[in-house]
Amino acid sequence: PGLDACLKALREGDTLAIWKLDRLGRDLRHLVNTVHDLTKRGVGLKVLTGQGANIDTTTANGRLVFGIFAALAEFERELIIERTKAGLASARARGRNGGRKPKMTPAKLRLAQAAMGQPETKVADLCVELGITRQTLYRHVDPKGQFRADALKIIGQKTI
Structure with a gap:
């Protein structure tokens, strides 16, 4: 609730300073979407410590680093989808169907x-x-x- 209130209060030209990158999003995809929304609203992001300390979306270098993160997140998501589909197809080929077993016999x-x-x-x-x-x-x-x-x-x- 505190993060949501903070994000709503930000105005164009503001910069959101966060302690660590993992404090802003649940996972990489959520983080990328949040930063994308901030960028559309004209709000910058600055990470103070941790692995993402060189990210400052108010600068060209920071946007580049974050763009690389976004591309990796999208690639990771596509790999997960591909593996999941392959696993489901393999299970179906072995005669297994997903889902809960029916209660009624x-x-x-x-x-x-x-x-x-x-x-x-x-x-x-x-x-x-x-x-x-x-x-x-x-x-x-x-x-x-x-x-x-x-x-x-x-x-x-x-x-x-």
Whole structure:
């Protein structure tokens, strides 16, 4: 909150002096975006100590150093995206899909279908017994005990 208030208070021609470069942003991308926004507003940045002590965006040299940082951040981001896509493709090729395993199983579906077909069934108790939420139950089984489309996907039938 203090940093946000400080950034809002800056006016054109001001220079933001920070102790260390890592105090301004959560990661390199956030830092680059923050400095870009400051530059658009006509606000300079001066780093007092640490690895970025030679950065002063009010000078040509400082802008050059920061531009190099920005280019490295963009390159790093693109590498991460590329590796992530390759990893996901490799996992899919091995038959693995991402995401959480479904709470509803074919056995739970059969129990839910049988229980929902009986009028004395308490939905809350059934959900606790099956370890699912009311929303999950109703997404798979209607109040009369008939399967819905999501249930048919789990048990391997085609949708009606």
